[in-house]
Amino acid sequence: MDWLKKFEEDLKQTGKSQNTVASYCADINEFLQWFEETYANKFDGRILEQDAREYRNYLLNVVKQKPSSINRKMASLKNFNQFLIQVGTGTEVNICGISVADIHDREIKTISRKELNRLKRAVYASGNKRDIALIELLINTGVRVSELVSLTVQDIHLTERNGSQNYSYIAVRNGKGNKYREIPLNSQVKRALEEYLSTRSSSSDKIFISQRGPLRRESVDKIIKKYCRLAGIEEISAHVLRHTFCTRLVAENVPLPIISKLAGHLSVQTTMDFYVRVSRADKAAAVEKLT
Numbered sequence: 001m002d003w004l005k006k007f008e009e010d011l012k013q014t015g016k017s018q019n020t021v022a023s024y025c026a027d028i029n030e031f032l033q034w035f036e037e038t039y040a041n042k043f044d045g046r047i048l049e050q051d052a053r054e055y056r057n058y059l060l061n062v063v064k065q066k067p068s069s070i071n072r073k074m075a076s077l078k079n080f081n082q083f084l085i086q087v088g089t090g091t092e093v094n095i096c097g098i099s100v101a102d103i104h105d106r107e108i109k110t111i112s113r114k115e116l117n118r119l120k121r122a123v124y125a126s127g128n129k130r131d132i133a134l135i136e137l138l139i140n141t142g143v144r145v146s147e148l149v150s151l152t153v154q155d156i157h158l159t160e161r162n163g164s165q166n167y168s169y170i171a172v173r174n175g176k177g178n179k180y181r182e183i184p185l186n187s188q189v190k191r192a193l194e195e196y197l198s199t200r201s202s203s204s205d206k207i208f209i210s211q212r213g214p215l216r217r218e219s220v221d222k223i224i225k226k227y228c229r230l231a232g233i234e235e236i237s238a239h240v241l242r243h244t245f246c247t248r249l250v251a252e253n254v255p256l257p258i259i260s261k262l263a264g265h266l267s268v269q270t271t272m273d274f275y276v277r278v279s280r281a282d283k284a285a286a287v288e289k290l291t
């Protein structure tokens with residue numbers, strides 16, 4: 001049986017996003033290859049705890065992957081095992097229990113306020129209204145890049161401020177877990193979007209377009225990296241801007257439930273796991289005091 005193909009079909013039937021399906025399948029394809037090389041046999045449709053443990057050790061000690069990558073792959077393996085249970089070949093295995101690292105000890109990548117200002121200056125200096133609107137949205141809403149490229153003209157709501165009832169916002173209709181949310185727009189994003197939309201000419205309903213059609217995820221990261229080079233800062237991705245957005249809100253003492261809603265996290269705990277932590281710099285400074 002082609003286990004990977006069956007798993008992919010099941011993921012699509014359950015409504016998983018294209019990116020989630022691709023990520024899960026890539027992880028499981030890697031596991032299946034390891035299984036065949038390790039046991040010199042085709043995968044038999046059953047994951048034992050020994051398999052999960054040995055695979056984890058392989059990722060950690062042979063491939064030398066980071067704890068965050070290993071944990072993600074073990075989570076994918078758990079989803080694959082649930083699929084195997086549903087088709088009648090798998091059994092309950094405590095896969096997540098042998099995950100390698102404490103998620104609270106992860107470091108997330110962000111950029112400083114000075115780097116952010118240099119990036120924005122490079123974008124504004126270009127005069128490209130599409131890119132200005134794109135960067136302002138990423139910086140000031142924290143949307144995922146997949147959500148950004150999915151935005152349509154109907155998802156942009158720009159109004160004049162008139163009391164608490166009227167405000168500008170974007171509607172994210174297909175967030176993680178197919179959740180819907182609205183993200184308010186501050187004056188900078190609103191102005192950037194208005195100027196872009198006033199010059200935009202396209203029959204496409206997607207907001208961000210190029211000469212070849214709607215922008216894709218890869219195109220957005222290429223745009224960001226181009227302006228990073230012009231700004232003279234380290235190249236980053238759209239996801240780093242999302243982390244920076246959330247981290248800035250934490251620094252401003254915005255309540256975690258509000259940050260969680262804006263970011264589209266499944267729970268406040270997710271927000272805490274990512275953004276409420278002791279940094280490596282803080283830990284290093286603490287140890288340095290002992291010298």
